[in-house]
Amino acid sequence: MSNNLLDVIGNTPVVEIKRLNKHKKVKIFAKLESANPGGSVKDRIAKYMIEKAEESGELTKKKIVLEATSGNTGIGLALLCALKGYKLRIVMPETMSLERRQILMAFGAELLLTEGCKGMPGAIEMANQLAADPKYFLINQFGNPNNPLAHYETTGKELLEQVKPLDMFIAGIGTGGTLMGVGRRLREESPRTKIVGVEPYPNHKIQGLRNLGEGYIPPIFDINILHEKVNVTDDDAYDTAKDLARIEGLFCGVSSGATVAEALRQAEDMKEGNIAVILADGGEKYLSTDLYTCPYRR
The missing domain is CATH 3.40.50.1100 (Rossmann fold)
Structure with a gap:
């Protein structure tokens, strides 16, 4: 029992994505940030x-x-x-x-x-x-050093305890806080871990993510923390988010679809290992959007 709602922020669960992932020697673990009291990372x-x-x-x-x-x-x-x-x-x-x-x-x-x-x-x-x-x-989340610090001190620490060994970490590029904070922790304590940032293409519809070429790079973002920066299409993000709900029982937002789509692609190029991916939020905030109003295409 907790006496304060703030005490239950963080320490979110990790679950393995099994049915979507066909590569049995590569395990994909999803950190469920929707378990936070406000519903997101x-x-x-x-x-x-x-x-x-x-x-x-x-x-x-x-x-x-x-x-x-x-x-x-x-x-x-x-x-x-x-x-x-x-x-x-x-x-x-x-x-x-x-x-x-x-x-x-x-x-x-x-x-x-x-x-x-x-x-x-x-x-x-x-x-x-x-x-x-x-x-x-x-608050200035895009330039506030306490944004990545939160992830350095909590999210990164939790992942190192939850996924062993951690061969790859994947998160979306939004403010950059998650990638920068977790990435710095991994650089220091798990240099074997490949850090991958996912961004949409220009003129995208993926709420919560940003394309760095569209004119604004958050001051807290340091590209050198990443080992790789990749692009994910809107279709892949939307389709994978729907797959997560219908096949894995994980009701999530479109940015989570983007990161899992990339995790599935990366798994195809690996012989074995563990991938950790951030599912930034749940799907409740997207019920009126194309994510859940358009027909399921699979």
């Missing part, structure tokens, strides 16, 4: 970024917490702010799923929507403009 960074700001004195009850997000970080922050009594304003593109907006409002967050055609850069620009007002405390 972003609960980890929300906790770290809020609590580190409190410790430094930058964040007080007089401040309004402000952040630009495509959804999951906002939900993690909304959970934290509800528990701790902070006001929260979230800036996000209008193209993000209806479910994400509803969850944010359920936690009491105020939403400011930006033009969908401007994507996340447009939301980041608005948040930076608002942050000039001293009443705000801007």
